[in-house]
Amino acid sequence: MLENEKFISSLTKNDKISLINLLEGLPIELNKFIKRNINQPWFEMEIFRGPRKLHMFSSIKKWMDMGNTNGMKRTETVDNPNASTYQSLYSAILYKIDNSKFPTYIKNALVGFMNAESYDDETLAKLECEIAKFISSIQDHSLRKDVCKIILTDIILYKSRVCDFYTRVSTTSFDIALDDEDANLRYYLNSCILSNMNAHKSFADGHDLAVFVYMYYRLLGIANLIEKYNLAIRFESLIDPSDSDYLGEFRDKLFEFCTDNASVTSCMERLVHPERYVTDVSQNFIANYNQPNSIDNTDNVFTVGSYTVLFKDNAKLQEKGELLSNELTKLNPDNISLFFPEATPDSISFNLQENDIGHIETSKNMLVGTVYTKFDDVMKYILMVGDDIYLLFKISTVPSTIYGINLEENNNTRKVISIKKNASVFYKYISEV
Numbered sequence: 001m002l003e004n005e006k007f008i009s010s011l012t013k014n015d016k017i018s019l020i021n022l023l024e025g026l027p028i029e030l031n032k033f034i035k036r037n038i039n040q041p042w043f044e045m046e047i048f049r050g051p052r053k054l055h056m057f058s059s060i061k062k063w064m065d066m067g068n069t070n071g072m073k074r075t076e077t078v079d080n081p082n083a084s085t086y087q088s089l090y091s092a093i094l095y096k097i098d099n100s101k102f103p104t105y106i107k108n109a110l111v112g113f114m115n116a117e118s119y120d121d122e123t124l125a126k127l128e129c130e131i132a133k134f135i136s137s138i139q140d141h142s143l144r145k146d147v148c149k150i151i152l153t154d155i156i157l158y159k160s161r162v163c164d165f166y167t168r169v170s171t172t173s174f175d176i177a178l179d180d181e182d183a184n185l186r187y188y189l190n191s192c193i194l195s196n197m198n199a200h201k202s203f204a205d206g207h208d209l210a211v212f213v214y215m216y217y218r219l220l221g222i223a224n225l226i227e228k229y230n231l232a233i234r235f236e237s238l239i240d241p242s243d244s245d246y247l248g249e250f251r252d253k254l255f256e257f258c259t260d261n262a263s264v265t266s267c268m269e270r271l272v273h274p275e276r277y278v279t280d281v282s283q284n285f286i287a288n289y290n291q292p293n294s295i296d297n298t299d300n301v302f303t304v305g306s307y308t309v310l311f312k313d314n315a316k317l318q319e320k321g322e323l324l325s326n327e328l329t330k331l332n333p334d335n336i337s338l339f340f341p342e343a344t345p346d347s348i349s350f351n352l353q354e355n356d357i358g359h360i361e362t363s364k365n366m367l368v369g370t371v372y373t374k375f376d377d378v379m380k381y382i383l384m385v386g387d388d389i390y391l392l393f394k395i396s397t398v399p400s401t402i403y404g405i406n407l408e409e410n411n412n413t414r415k416v417i418s419i420k421k422n423a424s425v426f427y428k429y430i431s432e433v
Contacts, residue, residue, distance in 0.1 A: 004033040005042070011169060013047050018165055020044065020086045024059055025118040025162030035063040039074070048085070051076050055084040055091035057098070059115075082307065082329050090114070092329075093154045106147060109134055110155065118159040119166040124186065125220040127159060129229045135237065136230055148237040152194055160186035189216040192277045197238060199351065204272040206249030209235065213250075214257040215267050226258055311369030311382070320389065320407075327407040328371060328380065331391050336405055339414055340395065347396040350380045356394070356402050357381070360419055368392075382407075383417070390417055 007030075011019065020038075023031055038044050038060055052075045054061045065073045078084060081091035097110045113131060117123040131151060138144040164184045192212045196205055213235060217223040226232055232254060239247045257267060271277075302309055302318055307325055311317050317324060333345040340348075360368055360383065367384045381392040383404050390404030406415035 004030055005037070007170075008034070008037075009042055015165075015169055016043070016047050017086070019169075020060060021089065022158075022162045022165050023087065024090055024115045025159055026166060027119050028117060035060060038063050039066065052085045053078045053083055054086060055079075055081040055088070055095070057081065057091040057094040058084055058087045059090070060086060080326055080329055083325055089158060093158060096150065096154065100146075100150070102143075102147070106138075106143070110147070110150065113151070113155050114158065116159075118162050119170075120163060121220045124159060124163045125217075125222045128217070128220065128222065128231060129225070131156075132229050132231045132233055135233050141237070144237050148234045151234055152190075152197065152238065156190050157187065157194070160190050185219065186216065189219070193235070195277060197235070198349070200273075200276070201239075201243045201246045203245040203249050206246040207253050207270075207272050208276075209246075209250045210253035210257060211267050211271055214254055214262065215264050218262075218264050218267070223258060224261075226254065307371055309369060309371050309382075311367070311384075317369070317382075317384070317389070323407055324371070324382075324389070327409070328391065331405060331407070336391075336393065339405060339416060340403065342398065343395045348393050349396065350391075350393050352381050352392060352394065352402065356421070360392075360402060385417065388415060390415075 008016065008019065019026070019034065023034060026034070034043075044064070052064060054064070054075045055078055061075055061077075064075050081095045082088050084091050093114060094111060097107055097114075100107065102110070113127065116127050116130070118127050135144060135148060135151075138147060161184075164187050189212050193209065193216070196209045196212065200208070213232065214223060214226075217226055217231060222229075222231065232251070235250070236247065239250070241247070268274075302321075307328065309317060309324070333348040336348055337343045337345050357368055360366055369382050369384075370379055371382055372379045383390040383392050389407045391407060392402060392404045394402060400421050402419045402421065404417040404419075406417075408414070
């Protein structure tokens with residue numbers, strides 16, 4: 001117990017916050033110790049003053065409330081998980097699971113994965129094997145695909161972040177140098193996989209997907225178990241059979257790497273499009289990995305809940321901070337598709353390119369800014385037209401048009417906007433924010 005207290009006390013303020021945010025996945029003994037001692041003056045009370053706003057899915061809420069004084073609870077319950085002082089990402093994922101249409105047994109399994117240990121390569125590898133076994137047991141292909149999607153986009157990114165964080169702080173606490181490549185490599189590799197599967201489906205992309213999947217499992221020490229435990233199933237289940245070149249090359253190259261027992265370094269050298277993962281992933285996934293709260297409020301930047309907003313002349317946005325936080329959480333692809341008959345959830349993307357933004361910027365009386373969530377992996381663009389605020393997105397079946405949906409909802413209806421690009425013009429956009 002004294003060893004755990006010494007370890008926590010040795011951490012920086014930001015690392016103590018991360019310790020709480022990434023609690024579910026840490027060693028069980030440390031997890032229990034943190035919950036029992038969350039109210040100690042040398043721990044949480046040292047890093048935060050004032051009332052804590054916590055979502056009901058936060059695993060520390062009941063423990064913080066045990067430290068009440070004068071009969072008053074230390075926490076306030078918030079409905080929006082992204083507004084939670086701590087564990088906003090963890091709560092948001094549980095909220096997503098709870099509000100999904102999955103059968104109860106699948107919801108329970110997904111929550112179990114979220115709470116499982118993943119603090120080192122061994123525990124993360126064990127979790128991957130359990131996930132593969134569970135996915136293999138799902139016979140309905142559509143249901144299996146949906147399960148794989150939330151595992152790819154949410155659960156594994158969270159669990160790998162836990163592993164990277166604990167590996168760093170537990171190693172450096174003993175004055176042992178940690179290689180730079182290990183600092184956030186598990187999270188980075190999974191971010192590359194997500195980027196690949198979201199945006200790239202060519203023959204060459206199948207090759208790159210195999211590189212990243214193999215590197216990840218090789219790092220965890222289970223590359224030799226890929227076939228035995230069917231570890232590739234959670235990726236294959238997400239690939240449309242019509243993308244035969246992409247799927248075929250992924251399978252062939254993954255088998256080849258396993259047969260050759262390729263090293264992580266040699267695999268990295270085989271990437272066909274390494275430049276994509278420098279821009280797509282480094283900027284959108286890693287830029288704020290270690291210091292998610294480090295951007296100070298300026299004339300162009302402010303935070304609301306767990307969102308950081310970058311917007312020129314943002315006074316009007318700050319006035320609508322609560323609306324911004326609540327509605328951005330609500331407007332996911334499933335919700336947006338209800339307002340656009342031509343769209344399905346899978347066809348909606350928040351990934352806008354420079355050329356897209358350029359066409360918007362040339363329109364009169366339109367201001368564009370960006371919003372991202374603490375610990376999130378997706379940057380979103382918002383548009384202000386007069387007093388109206390729109391969330392921008394694209395529909396893959398209509399590539400020549402940029403769409404926006406109003407944040408304000410009245411009687412289950414929302415204003416929508418569409419901006420058609422000029423095919424004869426190509427813009428190189430340079431942000432002024």
